[in-house]
Amino acid sequence: MATIPKLIRKLGKEAYNLYIVGGYIRDRILNREAKDYDFVVQEDAEKIAKLAAEKLGGTFVPFMEEKGTYRVVVGDEILDFTNLRGEDIYIDLAHRDFTMNAMAIKLTDYFEFEYIIDPFGGMMDIKNREIKHVGVMTFKEDPLRALRAVRFAATYKFDIDEGTKAKIREEAALIKQVAPERIMNEIFIILKEKNSHKYLRMMEDLKLMENIFEEVAKMKEVGKCYYHLTNAWIHSLKTVEEYENIINSMRFPKDVYDIVSEYLDRKLSSDNKVKDIIKLGALFHDIGKPESIYIDTENRVHFYNHETKGAEIVKKIASRMKMPKKESSLLKKLVLYHMKPLMYYVNGGPTNKSLFRFFSELKDDSIAILLLSQADFTATRLNLGKEEEIPKFTDYITKLLKRYVEFKETEKPLLSPLDIIINFDVKDGKKLGQILYEIRKNRFYGEIQDKEDAVEFVKERMKINKV
Structure with a gap:
């Protein structure tokens, strides 16, 4: 909070050439802490950024020079300075994504919020907790904004305006033009939400999902069979929801709770946590089914070895979407092994030998597989109207988790x-x-x-x- 007043003092007369814009104003209105600052500079953004770095003792970074944006890093705070787009601040704001981000205030008017420049009614939309696009070119100028709308809805628990939804659906295919790293960054943020299944469904409703992951269309074609009354995609979304219900409630004995919670909160790369990547595993656990359809002599549909096919498919997806190696490895493992616990279950439970081999091969990722299996089973039985079968399987998974606690205890050798x-x-x-x-x-x-x-x-x- 002290950064802005300090910047005003240090920049002196140069401060009159700056506007604070976008997210910082939004977050201040919402009384949320903000550590990222966006400034629009009327004259020379590079010059002002270098001056700010010098005066604040920060580091100057030529962040996106081609767009006239320069970054200054001061401790854990980020200050971005961008040249004004157009003749004045109003034209600049007209090129922003959503009304709640299309506001500005003179740096020197920092403490006078009645001077906020708000040409598109952003403050009212924030009050109404609504996300509205600024203009007809919003998504054409940057198609990632369609996904950012979902991310903002997830982060702020806002609704997306119906007109904005219609525009996103109309132009959803434009998302294919966006670099995969940028797309996955937004998706990873969405997955961090406790009830991300709502926003994955929102992506589906807005036609973004199948335009990002072309494989989804085939999953929708895999209709009801002996195990499901809905298509594979609807079931997969339900599996994400049931997985989130499991980890949000964490109804496990203390020894199991401790080992599961520690594992789920582990960080992978890019600040992603294990528990978030398991959601991707739940979303794509049946992605191999379209490639594995088999119809028997009684005209029943089966999906033999769909987990093997699925693992190959998600490996390609992870590569295409430039996912980090740790996330990619866990995702593939989740899809490949998600049927194992159920196969043990239908065959009377695992033997000591098979369970030891399972734990030895997967190590701590055994936890992810067991939780995914429970979510998958629960989603299936709810869909079939066989809720009475769920408690027994839940108890079975809890017992296997307790066995994993025992397995971990054997890591400490009795003899050296x-x-x-x-x-x-x-x-x-x-x-x-x-x-x-x-x-x-x-x-x-x-x-x-x-x-x-x-x-x-x-x-x-x-x-x-x-x-």
């Missing part, structure tokens, strides 16, 4: 490598690793309880295998 080397004269590294692995595995099985059991196990193994 040195214990085995000294007491059993094992010098071969490969054999040593195998013994440690077998101790851990049998501990998970419940056949080894403590250090004494582990010692006895090694003794017996040495006798049998003559190590």
Whole structure:
């Protein structure tokens, strides 16, 4: 908050050539903290930005020179300086995206909000919690604005004006012109919301989803079958909703709650969290179904190995959308393994051997797969009107999560490598690793309880295998 008054003092007479515009004014009206400042400069933005960097002790960055924008970074605050578009501030504001962002105020009038320049009624729209586009060229000038409308709706819990919705639908295909990195940045922000399923559905309603992800159209063609009464896409949106219900309530025993919450809050790259990427996994878990349709002799539809096909498809999507490697890897894993817990369930539950292998292969991402499986099952059973089956499957997933807690506990060895080397004269590294692995595995099985059991196990193994 102290940045603006300080900037006015430091810039002196140059401050009279600046306007504060856009989001900062919006956030001040909403009493939200803002650390990003956008300034329009009547004369030379580069000169003013360099002066501001010098006076404030910040770093000058030629951010988007081709658009006449220069950035100054001061601590954790970002100040952008842009040359005025057009002859005056009114023309400049006419080129902005939404009315709530199309306001300005002279830098020197900072404390006099009655002097806000508001030619499109932005303050009234903020009061009414409504997002309205500024003009007929809003989305043609920058098609990403269509997706930003959804992002603003998600972030501020505003509604999008019906006229603006109609315009977005009309020009939705323009989103294909936008760089994938910019698109994914907006989607990742939307996914951070606790109830992002509402805004994914909004993207669908505005025809943005299938114009961003062409594969969605095929998912809509996969209609009802033995397991579903709706198409694969509607089911997938419902799965995201059920996943969010699970993680928003977190009704787990404390030991499970602790390990699940820590995992979900882990940061990947670009400040994305694991829990947000699982939403993408839920959205695309059935994306392989259109490529996997099989109709049996009784005219029933099946989707054998759709998870394998789906993993190949999301790998291509992640590459096309320039997703970071960590996010891409987790997304592929979610799609590839999402059927595993259900397959165990319908076959009477996993054996110790299969569960240990599952946990060993997926490690902490086992948690993501289990939660996705629960959401998928819940969405399916709600759709079929078989709600009575949900509690049993929920209990099953909770039990598997508890088994994963036990699996994690086996990471702390009962015997150290040195214990085995000294007491059993094992010098071969490969054999040593195998013994440690077998101790851990049998501990998970419940056949080894403590250090004494582990010692006895090694003794017996040495006798049998003559190590």
